Structure formats: C-alpha cells, structure tokens
Amino acid sequence: MVNSNILVNPPIVSNPTPEAKPFLVLDNLSKVYPTPTGPYTVLENVNLTVSEGEFICLIGHSGCGKSTLLNMVGGFTQPTTGEVRLPTGVVTQPGPDRMVVFQNYSLLPWKTAFENIYLAVKSVFPHKSKKEKIEIVREHLALVGLEEAADKKPTQLSGGMKQRVAIARALAICPQVLILDEPFGALDPLTREDLQEELLDIWRRHQVTVLMITHDIDEALFLADRLVMMTNGPAATIGEVLNIPFSRPRNRAQIMEDPTYYDLRNYALDFLYHRYAHDDAA
Ligand SMILES: Nc1ncnc2c1ncn2[C@@H]1O[C@H](COP(=O)(O)OP(=O)(O)OP(=O)(O)O)[C@@H](O)[C@H]1O
Numbered sequence: 001m002v003n004s005n006i007l008v009n010p011p012i013v014s015n016p017t018p019e020a021k022p023f024l025v026l027d028n029l030s031k032v033y034p035t036p037t038g039p040y041t042v043l044e045n046v047n048l049t050v051s052e053g054e055f056i057c058l059i060g061h062s063g064c065g066k067s068t069l070l071n072m073v074g075g076f077t078q079p080t081t082g083e084v085r086l087p088t089g090v091v092t093q094p095g096p097d098r099m100v101v102f103q104n105y106s107l108l109p110w111k112t113a114f115e116n117i118y119l120a121v122k123s124v125f126p127h128k129s130k131k132e133k134i135e136i137v138r139e140h141l142a143l144v145g146l147e148e149a150a151d152k153k154p155t156q157l158s159g160g161m162k163q164r165v166a167i168a169r170a171l172a173i174c175p176q177v178l179i180l181d182e183p184f185g186a187l188d189p190l191t192r193e194d195l196q197e198e199l200l201d202i203w204r205r206h207q208v209t210v211l212m213i214t215h216d217i218d219e220a221l222f223l224a225d226r227l228v229m230m231t232n233g234p235a236a237t238i239g240e241v242l243n244i245p246f247s248r249p250r251n252r253a254q255i256m257e258d259p260t261y262y263d264l265r266n267y268a269l270d271f272l273y274h275r276y277a278h279d280d281a282a
Pocket residue numbers: 033034035040042060061062063064065066067068069233
C-alpha cells in the first residue's frame with residue numbers, strides 16, 4: 001500500500017473542466033442497467049470536458065464502468081441521464097467521427113490487412129474514387145509501418161501488427177475522436193512500448209482527440225495530457241483528474257528521471273490502492 005504522506009510535491013489535480021475551448025463534453029452522465037435483482041447503477045454524475053486534440057487516459061478498477069463510459073461516447077449505448085456532446089451535436093448513435101480500437105483487434109480474419117482498412121474506407125467514403133481509396137489505405141499502412149504486410153491476413157500477423165492495422169483502420173476514416181479500449185493490454189512489454197511511441201507520433205500528426213482506457217499507470221503517464229481516475233462501482237464516477245505536465249515530444253528515459261513522474265505515479269497508486277482500494281486488488 002502506498003502512503004500519500006510520502007509525496008514530496010503533490011501533483012496538480014485539475015478540475016474536470018479545463019479552461020480551453022470545450023470539444024467533447026460528458027455532461028452529468030449516468031448509466032443504470034436493469035438486472036433480475038433490480039436496477040444497477042454503474043455510473044453516476046460523470047462530468048468531463050475534453051479539449052480538441054487532447055489525449056485523455058482513463059484508469060480505474062475492473063468493473064467500475066470504464067468501457068460503459070467509452071461505449072456511451074462511441075454511441076453504442078445511451079446514457080440513462082445526461083448527454084455526450086461534440087461540436088456537431090449530441091451523440092445518439094455510433095458514427096465515423098468516433099472510431100473505437102479494442103484490445104482484441106477485431107479485424108476480419110478472412111481479409112488481408114489492406115482489405116480490412118479498405119472496407120472501412122469504402123463504407124465511410126463511398127464517393128471517393130477507387131484510386132483515392134487505395135491511396136488512403138496505403139498512406140495509413142505506411143503510417144503504422146506495415147506497407148510490407150499489406151497482403152497478409154490477421155493469422156499471419158503478430159499481435160502488435162494486428163493492433164497497428166486496427167489503429168490504421170480507425171484513423172483512415174479521419175475520426176474526430178479515437179477511442180481506445182485497453183488497446184495494448186494483450187501485447188508483450190516491448191511491443192507495448194513500441195506501440196505507445198507510435199501512437200504518440202500518430203496522435204501528434206493527426207491531431208485527433210484520444211480517449212484511452214488503460215490499467216497501466218506508467219502507460220498513462222507517458223501518453224496522456226490528463227489522467228482521469230475513476231472511483232469504484234456501483235455508481236462509480238470520476239474521482240480525480242491528474243494533469244500530466246511533461247513537455248512533448250516525450251522521451252521515456254527523460255520522463256523517468258523527472259521526480260514529478262514519481263510524485264504522479266505515487267499519487268495515482270495511492271488513489272487506486274489506498275483511497276479507492278478494490279476488494280480484489282487491495
Ligand atoms: N448490459 C449490462 N447489463 C448489466 N450490467 C452490465 C452490462 N454491461 C456491463 N454491466 C456491468 O457494469 C459494470 C461495469 O462494466 P464495464 O465493462 O464498463 O467495466 P470496466 O471498468 O470497463 O471493467 P474492465 O476493466 O474489467 O474491463 C460491471 O459490473 C458489469 O458487470
């Protein structure tokens with residue numbers, strides 16, 4: 001267990017609403033599921049305002065409702081109360097402006113890497129010429145360094161390569177928000193670190209707004225502008241939001257030499273394993 005008294009410089013804890021212009025707004029969201037034993041409140045009073053191009057990581061114990069929250073942003077499930085807003089309006093259904101990448105890659109196994117991306121591009125840009133669509137696919141395969149693997153099927157790709165294809169497919173249709181549900185959870189540590197660096201590079205070039213679930217505090221501290229820490233369910237909510245002040249582009253070795261890194265890390269660990277310890281995790 002981590003003792004919060006050991007913090008030398010307490011990290012800056014931000015309010016959920018930054019001063020920058022709001023882009024994605026989670027406004028007083030709650031989610032209640034009907035169950036055989038009565039209504040079950042998963043989330044309550046969730047408020048968060050995200051700026052355009054921000055990188056947000058979400059952390060919290062298993063079952064607290066992180067996926068439920070991102071599913072509401074994705075439009076796959078509707079909030080019981082409150083709403084998710086983008087400048088284009090209230091989110092009521094899935095749309096190409098919000099693309100999701102899951103941990104299990106979700107590629108079509110009978111299609112090649114190229115075809116998996118092409119299908120997504122074709123469905124979102126039906127009016128583009130075939131030449132343009134092929135160009136978009138090639139450009140995005142190159143973005144994730146997979147030009148050579150274009151004709152391989154998912155079974156011929158490693159986990160890291162499959163996840164690169166899934167990210168390329170999501171970005172090829174130019175979403176405004178990229179939703180990542182523990183995208184690197186199934187990867188070995190070295191591949192995971194490579195993909196974190198690639199994701200940061202892609203994010204910088206695409207200027208996409210990212211919401212990412214992770215169970216890994218170090219991953220969140222390397223990637224995010226802000227780390228959203230969830231309380232435990234039932235009726236989970238956002239407990240605190242940590243500002244992660246490291247300048248960009250980030251260098252992992254440099255960050256790990258910075259005492260602030262350990263202040264933030266200890267603070268997040270204390271939140272998860274002391275203040276909001278989970279029965280199974282405490
Ligand atoms: N359709 C549903 N009906 C009833 N309960 C549900 C439904 N979907 C999810 N839940 C419950 O809501 C809670 C939150 O689930 P969710 O998958 O959002 O958590 P999570 O934080 O993403 O978990 P993990 O980190 O393990 O993926 C869990 O208790 C889950 O059992």
